[in-house]
Amino acid sequence: MKKTLPEGFLPGERLTFEKFTQWHEDNRKVSSIVLSSMSNEIQKQYERYEDVWSIMHRMRELYAVQDRHIRYAVTKAFFGARMIEGSFVREHGVMMLSLVEKLKDLQADLEKEEMYVDVILQSLPPSYDQFIINYNTNGLEKSLHELINMLVQ
Template identity: 35%
Template sequence: MAPELAKFYEEYWPCEMALDHAGKFYKKARQERFEVVKAFMACKLKEGESVFPHVQNMQRYAEQLHKLNVSFDDELAIDMVLNSLPPTYDQFILTYHLNNMETALTELHNLLQTIESWMKKNHASNATNAPVLSIVYGKWKKRKASS
């Protein structure tokens, strides 16, 4: 223990010292948890920005929350990532939900990167011009759009 702390706690019983520490650290952990949740919920991908750093950033927030003993499953993290995407990804999100996909966050990250590269390659500026994408067992296939 640091000399300053030892001097501060020299009149305390061990159980009083433990309670004092627990109270101080609980407040700090609660505040940190609030800040991480706030930042996690505020993440929104802007049109034209790359999905790679965005999803990585959201993965870091999810990992921080796990370290702070916040219990939520991967499905909630995936829902938060999907909710943070701009309208150009609406067709992907719809297809993802229609296929009842169960993927890990890293698999979703890979799917989003693939879709992003396809959108850039084909210059799809909005969801109405984009063809329907079919996702089957973790793989995606391009279907011809019906006219």
């Protein structure tokens, strides 16, 4: 197991017995809280770890791959979304906003909100071409929620 220093200490820095004792006690408390939040089966896998950093590091290693798969699926759904001609724009807008929120939660931000707006506009059927031309020609800079409300109106 990799030994870690208390937070805020640098390698080679002198650590007093009092500071180390306090860190060790804090680490024990936090480790107990983290372990108690797990199911018994998972708890047994992590009880052998000496500090909370090791527990969290191992969990990140195990579950980061799952986040990548989820992010890929949400990104694919977002860029591949197409509104069916004749369906309700409100439902399509809500779905697109939901995908944007999921992408943001997964830290898959697309840099600027304009990118989200472009993808949403591209997901609309041909009957919205005039709206898209007007939106782009007039240089409107609306939030995602304002854009969806404009589409609904």
